[in-house]
Amino acid sequence: MKKLISMLAVLTLILSVCAFAGAEGTTYQVGILQFVQHPALDEATRGFREALTEKLGDSVVFTEENASGEVPNCATIASQLVAKQVNLIMANATPPLQACTNATGDIPVLGTSVTDYQSALEIELVNDATGINVSGTSDLAPLDRQAEMIRELFPEAKTVGLLYCSGEANSIFQIKKVEEYLAGMGIECKRYAFTDSNDLASVTQTATECDVIYIPTDNTAANNTEAIANIVIPAKVPVVAGEEGICKGCGIATLSISYYDIGRKTGEMAYEILVNGADVSTMPIAYAPQVVKEYNAANAAELGVVIPEDYLPIGE
Amino acid sequence: MNITQLLNQLPGAAAQGLIWGIMAIGVYITFRILDTADLTVDGSFATGGAVAAILITSGVHPLLATAIAFLAGLLAGLITGVLHTGMGIPAILAGILTQLALYSINLRIQGLGTDLGSRANVPLSINKYKNMLVSLRNVGSFSIENPIWLMLLITVVLIGIMYWFFGTEYGCGLRAVGSNQQMARAQGISTGRGKIVGLMISNGLVAFSGALMAQYQGFSDVSMGRGAIVIGLAAVIIGEVIFGKLFRNFALKLLAVSLGAIIYYLVIQVVLWLGLNTDDLKLLTALVVALFLAMPYWKSHMAARRMKGGKPVV
Numbered sequence: 001m002k003k004l005i006s007m008l009a010v011l012t013l014i015l016s017v018c019a020f021a022g023a024e025g026t027t028y029q030v031g032i033l034q035f036v037q038h039p040a041l042d043e044a045t046r047g048f049r050e051a052l053t054e055k056l057g058d059s060v061v062f063t064e065e066n067a068s069g070e071v072p073n074c075a076t077i078a079s080q081l082v083a084k085q086v087n088l089i090m091a092n093a094t095p096p097l098q099a100c101t102n103a104t105g106d107i108p109v110l111g112t113s114v115t116d117y118q119s120a121l122e123i124e125l126v127n128d129a130t131g132i133n134v135s136g137t138s139d140l141a142p143l144d145r146q147a148e149m150i151r152e153l154f155p156e157a158k159t160v161g162l163l164y165c166s167g168e169a170n171s172i173f174q175i176k177k178v179e180e181y182l183a184g185m186g187i188e189c190k191r192y193a194f195t196d197s198n199d200l201a202s203v204t205q206t207a208t209e210c211d212v213i214y215i216p217t218d219n220t221a222a223n224n225t226e227a228i229a230n231i232v233i234p235a236k237v238p239v240v241a242g243e244e245g246i247c248k249g250c251g252i253a254t255l256s257i258s259y260y261d262i263g264r265k266t267g268e269m270a271y272e273i274l275v276n277g278a279d280v281s282t283m284p285i286a287y288a289p290q291v292v293k294e295y296n297a298a299n300a301a302e303l304g305v306v307i308p309e310d311y312l313p314i315g316e
Numbered sequence: 317m318n319i320t321q322l323l324n325q326l327p328g329a330a331a332q333g334l335i336w337g338i339m340a341i342g343v344y345i346t347f348r349i350l351d352t353a354d355l356t357v358d359g360s361f362a363t364g365g366a367v368a369a370i371l372i373t374s375g376v377h378p379l380l381a382t383a384i385a386f387l388a389g390l391l392a393g394l395i396t397g398v399l400h401t402g403m404g405i406p407a408i409l410a411g412i413l414t415q416l417a418l419y420s421i422n423l424r425i426q427g428l429g430t431d432l433g434s435r436a437n438v439p440l441s442i443n444k445y446k447n448m449l450v451s452l453r454n455v456g457s458f459s460i461e462n463p464i465w466l467m468l469l470i471t472v473v474l475i476g477i478m479y480w481f482f483g484t485e486y487g488c489g490l491r492a493v494g495s496n497q498q499m500a501r502a503q504g505i506s507t508g509r510g511k512i513v514g515l516m517i518s519n520g521l522v523a524f525s526g527a528l529m530a531q532y533q534g535f536s537d538v539s540m541g542r543g544a545i546v547i548g549l550a551a552v553i554i555g556e557v558i559f560g561k562l563f564r565n566f567a568l569k570l571l572a573v574s575l576g577a578i579i580y581y582l583v584i585q586v587v588l589w590l591g592l593n594t595d596d597l598k599l600l601t602a603l604v605v606a607l608f609l610a611m612p613y614w615k616s617h618m619a620a621r622r623m624k625g626g627k628p629v630v
Contacts, residue, residue, distance in 0.1 A: 079328030102534025
């Protein structure tokens with residue numbers, strides 16, 4: 001008898017769950033997998049949520065998970081989101097994108113804060129689209145214009161030190177490109193790779209032998225701008241950074257994209273897919289809607305760098 | 317939050333637990349059998365992933381790639397072993413040193429064939445390499461391709477091999493090295509070489525597990541081994557606390573380790589399902605491991621209190 005009752009209980013539970021799911025037909029379940037707690041990634045997630053919430057209001061439900069920087073957590077959370085049968089997954093940064101892409105071949109996956117989809121997914125982009133259930137936004141600020149910026153601000157510079165974390169695929173990709181552009185301008189580049197925050201200070205110290213230092217959108221550097229500033233400012237070596245956060249902490253100038261903007265853009269793409277039935281596999285990878293030349297007023301004054309008029313000061 | 321969702325998530329936890337279970341068996345060999353804490357594993361796990369990924373992307377069959385990853389793990393263990401026994405560096409420090417060195421080595425392995433010569437992340441998309449042994453993609457399906465079946469098979473075969481090996485004369489010698497070094501040496505066993513062999517087997521298994529993990533999650537990353545030792549230890553200890561009374565046989569003890577890894581992932585899956593903020597996940601992990609580590613200690617205290625005047629066995 002006991003068994004029967006418990007079986008009935010389970011049955012009602014399952015049925016009510018099904019009924020619940022049926023009644024809420026217009027609710028969109030959106031899973032978010034963010035790689036690590038980090039100001040830029042947080043901004044992208046915020047932009048994504050705000051854009052979708054503005055359009056869908058209460059009919060969108062978010063499941064937001066953070067892998068806390070541990071790679072194996074990405075697979076755990078990805079399989080959890082797939083099991084939950086969410087309608088769409090937003091993968092914030094490269095390892096989540098890779099884990100989610102492998103976890104599902106059906107649920108649309110939108111990446112953001114990913115620099116290069118081609119190397120992250122090992123696919124050829126056709127018309128900027130992946131051809132599989134993946135699309136999204138890139139956090140790449142045009143690297144040729146960043147190289148231009150170095151020459152514009154520091155025409156005298158002969159050597160540029162490229163400072164980055166050897167463990168970050170995105171940084172290596174950018175370093176390679178910037179190096180090509182600078183070499184094309186006849187500027188010599190030297191690579192200074194650190195492995196983590198522990199040897200960052202000593203590697204930065206070595207890099208001050210160059211005339212200018214360039215830092216890409218490197219997560220480790222972004223988390224340690226104070227440490228970098230304490231070395232480069234006294235050494236009077238200007239830093240050109242790949243994103244605003246790094247520039248704010250230790251840089252002179254940057255070509256800035258806003259992570260909030262690309263998050264929002266990703267949210268708009270999600271809306272197209274969820275509501276208007278757009279096909280994710282033919283959606284082109286989107287870039288930041290606007291790029292702004294920015295400078296760090298305090299650091300520029302400190303090092304006596306003259307900033308052209310078309311640069312905007314970074315707000316506090 | 318509903319129960320069917322949780323049920324849907326269980327296969328993922330089981331598959332991941334089984335993969336980590338192999339890694340945990342490796343940890344068991346050093347931690348319990350050899351009685352040394354080996355921290356090489358954080359590095360050798362990623363080495364396994366790196367070797368497998370770079371071979372698979374260059375066209376080698378995943379099965380062979382995984383086997384070669386095992387060999388790479390043996391090498392990693394050899395380095396720690398030589399640092400420890402040949403150069404007199406304490407085991408824990410030797411492991412840390414190897415782990416450190418492996419970070420650079422793993423970057424180089426992953427960078428083979430690229431013009432930069434070093435790479436942090438190698439994608440292994442199931443869309444492209446359809447013959448990979450295990451994949452996250454199939455974990456929800458009821459087909460033969462579901463990684464759980466293969467992982468079960470691998471685990472059973474592996475436990476069988478370990479059971480056989482540690483039952484041979486040489487394997488018994490290894491166990492003697494761990495339980496009483498002086499005695500083992502008095503019996504004419506080379507304890508130094510024994511430790512090296514133990515470390516090699518352990519790291520071989522860890523790299524093997526890393527190779528499977530890279531295929532499962534669809535990429536290899538230099539930082540994928542971060543925190544691996546904690547998961548391995550957690551699995552060993554959870555397995556011992558829960559099944560210690562039941563499982564006396566050596567093969568069953570290894571099985572308990574594998575089950576421990578599955579339970580570890582089930583617990584994580586359940587707390588995520590309950591709505592825990594993932595920001596707190598590491599704190600929770602540390603608490604779970606500390607709790608399970610403390611349990612045998614508390615038990616011995618309680619037992620001692622029951623005997624009047626008895627002192628706790630520490």
